Amino acid sequence: IAGITQAPTSQILAAGRRMTLRCTQDMRHNAMYWYRQDLGLGLRLIHYSNTAGTTGKGEVPDGYSVSRANTDDFPLTLASAVPSQTSVYFCASSDLAGGTDTQYFGPGTRLTVL
Amino acid sequence: GQNIDQPTEMTATEGAIVQINCTYQTSGFNGLFWYQQHAGEAPTFLSYNVLDGLEEKGRFSSFLSRSKGYSYLLLKELQMKDSASYLCAVRDSNYQLIWGAGTKLIIKP
Numbered sequence: 001i002a003g004i005t006q007a008p009t010s011q012i013l014a015a016g017r018r019m020t021l022r023c024t025q026d027m028r029h030n031a032m033y034w035y036r037q038d039l040g041l042g043l044r045l046i047h048y049s050n051t052a053g054t055t056g057k058g059e060v061p062d063g064y065s066v067s068r069a070n071t072d073d074f075p076l077t078l079a080s081a082v083p084s085q086t087s088v089y090f091c092a093s094s095d096l097a098g099g100t101d102t103q104y105f106g107p108g109t110r111l112t113v114l
Numbered sequence: 115g116q117n118i119d120q121p122t123e124m125t126a127t128e129g130a131i132v133q134i135n136c137t138y139q140t141s142g143f144n145g146l147f148w149y150q151q152h153a154g155e156a157p158t159f160l161s162y163n164v165l166d167g168l169e170e171k172g173r174f175s176s177f178l179s180r181s182k183g184y185s186y187l188l189l190k191e192l193q194m195k196d197s198a199s200y201l202c203a204v205r206d207s208n209y210q211l212i213w214g215a216g217t218k219l220i221i222k223p
Contacts, residue, residue: 042118042201042213043157058210090156100145100164103211105156 002026004106006091012112013081021076021109023091031094032074033103034058034066036087043090049074050096081113116140118214120202125220126192134187134200134217142207148176148187149201151216157201161187189219197221 004025013019025032030051035043045058049068063085065077074093078085088110092103117139126132138146145164149157163169163178163185175188187200199216206212 040215042215043203043211044213045210048210100162101205101209102147102159102162104159107156 004091004093004104006089006106006109008109009107010110010112012114013078015082015113016080019078019081019111021078021089021091021111023074023076023106024072025074025091025093025106026072027093027095027104028071029093029095029104030071031096031101032068033092033094034064034074034076035090035092036060036085037090037108038087046076046089083113085111086113087111116206116212118202118204118212120200120214120217122215123218123220125222126189128192128194128221128223130192131188131190132192132219134189134202134219136185136187136202136214138183138185138202138204138212138214140204140206140212143180144205144207144209146176146178146185147203147205147211148174148185149203151199151201153198160200192221194221194223 007022033048034046047066049055090108091106094101094103119137148160151157161176168177173190178185199218201216202214203211
């Protein structure tokens with residue numbers, strides 16, 4: 001069982017380019033999340049999905065979009081990357097019916113926008 | 115606004131005990147989590163508190179006081195591998211996690 005996988009591991013991107021970060025989980029969790037982590041700041045929620053077919057905006061959604069076509073996949077797209085989107089991006093998932101609803105994280109994608 | 119406060123950095127000695135504090139002000143409370151994050155890696159779940167009191171898990175314990183908006187993570191018999199950042203997160207009334215910036219724990223031999 002892999003848990004949550006993310007791709008790519010790292011990426012350097014020119015400003016203005018479009019980029020999709022991939023996230024796949026095999027735990028059949030209904031909820032999935034995208035966070036960004038910047039030095040000195042806590043994890044900040046970008047978008048989330050409580051179940052396949054639905055998505056919601058988090059604390060910092062501007063410049064990002066997501067889709068949830070099925071239970072396993074939750075891609076994050078930067079339509080036109082800007083340097084302020086340089087960050088480490090973590091995908092997470094949880095079982096909303098599982099009691100504590102603990103979130104489990106993927107290994108992260110380190111993105112640099114030049 | 116919502117706020118989670120933790121010390122930025124702490125230093126402790128191998129074999130000792132360390133307490134990492136977390137204070138929070140959030141719109142609602144639906145549980146508090148502690149995660150461990152080694153440098154360059156993903157956060158991993160350590161503990162969950164929703165009721166007041168102490169939860170013990172081996173060398174790690176977590177305490178919660180909802181009336182004081184306060185929690186701490188207690189690490190006993192420190193090992194070098196415990197060098198990591200420790201993240202406190204509170205689930206608010208919207209059922210979203212609000213995260214502290216983390217406490218970097220440095221263990222010295």
